[in-house]
Amino acid sequence: QVQLVESGGGVVQPGGSLRLSCAASGFTFNNYAMHWVRQAPGKGLEWVAFIRSDGSNKGYADSVRGRFTISRDNSKRKLFLQMDSLRPEDTAVYYCAKDRSASLQGGDYWGQGSLVMVSS
């Protein structure tokens, strides 16, 4: 069955960096686009970043553009989110999600989430 497992979250000081990973299994990873979505404590969902199946096209939320970088390693079936210049408002649970198709239709499988806390 499809599984997405995030790792790499934790506590970091403002201005610091973290790299989230999402390990995928149970589907042909290199056929699907992927997303990162976050949810601050008690708040709604916020889309963060997107990458096409072959990594050729990437997009970012305005709030993270220039600080976060999405990437993927199809040979290792892994998705990444490099987060630099972290701010307290980046504190959230970060989910990776598989898009249900090669063209954009939404996330049909999600990981369990990885908590990132930015605090001094």
Place this chain on the structure above:
Amino acid sequence: DIQLTQSPSFLSASVGDRVTITCRASQDINIYLAWYQQKPGKAPKLLIYAASTLQSGVPSRFSGSESATEFTLTISSLQPEDFATYYCQQLNSYPYTFGQGTKLEIK
């Protein structure tokens, strides 16, 4: 950026009720709209994609429709497991914004 406005933000209803949640886009998004259900402490679950197509395994009491820039999620007969928060998301253009959510509570 495209804004999505969900209404209502809170909805109180009873088991067996028919409920409708609306998501209005600030500009044309074709049919690139998805609906999700989220329960506390859990990841979102895809219900509807392409505005009106039911995701596999989702009960048929859920349906979606669209009219220009207004999108609707309807639950035809509420079940106890349907009390949750619902979000719409547009995937027409970056950034792929979510609506602010609709919390559906038991009356």
